[in-house]
Ligand code: UDP
């Protein structure tokens with residue numbers, strides 16, 4: 460049978476949340492065999508997200524885990540704040556408590572709510588045996604960040620990355636997926652606030668694999684199937700009552 464893709468989406472309330480989740484859920488409607496894990500950064504699950512999930516008719520696990528205040532208000536500078544840590548960990552704990560090693564088959568992907576996904580990406584994700592990697596568009600100050608392949612071996616030998624290319628894994632959260640077996644076999648692998656913000660991906664991937672073992676996908680890392688888009692904060696100067704936008 461086709462391996463299930465477990466797509467983990469942290470999400471938080473702001474004006475564009477419903478728009479983002481509409482786009483993501485309708486992308487996932489085009490993908491067979493997905494289990495969407497939506498984790499709200501909130502004290503309680505909201506009706507906005509609950510209704511959107513119901514309407515989507517996708518297979519969904521709906522969780523919530525609030526980012527602690529020390530993290531949320533730590534720094535004025537956006538880039539210093541950890542985002543999605545609590546939520547991704549809640550999803551990982553759910554996977555480890557509810558799925559079974561060697562019985563459930565699938566691949567785990569961190570699918571932020573604001574990126575843009577080509578449905579071809581999910582065909583690539585399904586191929587992942589341990590850890591798969593591919594290029595990510597519009598990130599790190601570059602048009603694309605990508606693993607660099609050794610032309611002789613076809614293996615990853617380095618990274619084109621706008622930021623610290625010498626990180627152990629210079630890969631954005633959107634640029635890799637991990638087989639469920641491996642995720643279940645390494646229960647200690649979690650995200651943490653002690654990791655330097657930009658090293659989250661690197662430190663997390665270090666639990667599972669080495670550079671030499673990475674599986675380059677998307678046509679030997681020549682195709683861009685995901686973009687690290689960021690939605691502009693809308694200017695809302697007036698509120699018309701009676702609408703849930
Ligand atoms: N996120 C969250 N709580 C926050 C900030 C972000 O749950 O306080 C989620 C957000 O919805 C997204 C992920 O965490 O799915 C990554 O956040 P963002 O896209 O803002 O980070 P960036 O891409 O700018 O690094």
Ligand code: MN
Nearest residue numbers: 571573574689
């Ligand atoms: Mn983002």
